[in-house]
Amino acid sequence: MAGKSIAFWINIMIMNKNIEAVKSDTGMGGKRREWEERLDLVLDIAEQMVMSGAEVARTEYSIRRICKSFGAVRAEALSITTSLIVTVYYGEYGSVTQTRRVNKFSYNMDRLEKMNALSREICENKLSVEEGRKRFKELMNEKYYSFYQQILFSMLIAFTFTLFFGGSIKDALTSSAIAVLFKYIDEFAKKIEINKFVPIVTSSLVGGFLAIVAVRLGIADSVSMVSIGDVMLLIPGIMLTNSLRDMFGGDTITGGIRFIEAAMIAIMIA
Numbered sequence: 001m002a003g004k005s006i007a008f009w010i011n012i013m014i015m016n017k018n019i020e021a022v023k024s025d026t027g028m029g030g031k032r033r034e035w036e037e038r039l040d041l042v043l044d045i046a047e048q049m050v051m052s053g054a055e056v057a058r059t060e061y062s063i064r065r066i067c068k069s070f071g072a073v074r075a076e077a078l079s080i081t082t083s084l085i086v087t088v089y090y091g092e093y094g095s096v097t098q099t100r101r102v103n104k105f106s107y108n109m110d111r112l113e114k115m116n117a118l119s120r121e122i123c124e125n126k127l128s129v130e131e132g133r134k135r136f137k138e139l140m141n142e143k144y145y146s147f148y149q150q151i152l153f154s155m156l157i158a159f160t161f162t163l164f165f166g167g168s169i170k171d172a173l174t175s176s177a178i179a180v181l182f183k184y185i186d187e188f189a190k191k192i193e194i195n196k197f198v199p200i201v202t203s204s205l206v207g208g209f210l211a212i213v214a215v216r217l218g219i220a221d222s223v224s225m226v227s228i229g230d231v232m233l234l235i236p237g238i239m240l241t242n243s244l245r246d247m248f249g250g251d252t253i254t255g256g257i258r259f260i261e262a263a264m265i266a267i268m269i270a
Contacts, residue, residue: 035088035096037129038070043100044136045115046077046084050102052112055242056251059084062119069123081257105196107238114139147187154179158229167225174220175229178207182233197268200234204269207231234269236262 042063049059060077067075067088074089084100118139122132145153158179162172182203189199211226220226240262246255 031091031094032096034129035070035072035090035094036098038067039086039088039096039098041129041132041136042066042070043084043086043098045119046079046086047100047102048140049112049115050079050084051105051108052115053105053107053109053238053242054112054116055245055249056080056254057246057249058116062116065123066119069126070129080254103193104190108144110144111139114142147183151180151183154183154233157233160229161232162225162229165225165228167229168221171220171222171225172229174211174214175226178210178226178230179233181206181210182230197265200265201268203234204231231269234265236265239265 045066046059046063049062056079059079063077063079063084063086064075067077067086072088072090076087078085082102084102085097086099087095087097089095118132118135121127121135127135155176159172159176162175163169167175185199185203185206189196189202207230208223208227211220211223211230214220214226215223239258243255243258243262246252246258249255
């Protein structure tokens, strides 16, 4: 009887320890889920910043600030051209890591400024994940320039640069007409999600051919003047600027990759 009684109490103690372990694991799991949700929001904001043309230092700094405002003990962020990796340390030995692949790029300075402002708002006002997610959706639902407005801007850019470099009115009008075709090629490439080098090469070849045809037909005066206005639409100015900023800021890997990419685009245009 005494042996059975001892075995009974030993089983009770083991069961109590198992129950406590389950409770502890449940608590840790709940906290981990909270940080998974927080990191998902952080990466959504960071992804939009990278897509819109943010440099590495700005993106990584924003990630660390938001994570710290959510209560992270330490936050590590790595941004390399098309990849985002974030690890957050919380509590005692608790950590969460998430990665995000950035596949699309659409330079948008207005969206970049607003995402940057949202990161500051989260930090300064201590917004919750729900409040931050709500503000993020509001920004994503904002309407930007329509496709036809973008065509108009492209025509204006080609027209003014052609005149700036010494072209005639006929050259400028021809250049702006070719710019419309460039925009349609770019839009089609985005829809089929093709490699971004393809529409650049296609636009360059088509633009050069149409410029020669226009001069031969007497519609324009100079092939070079027509081409130079259209080329300004293809030059990777933001990419080149960001590559230099990244390299000067110590992010040589990302800066070097972007610089090589910008150089390849320039060679393809030429």
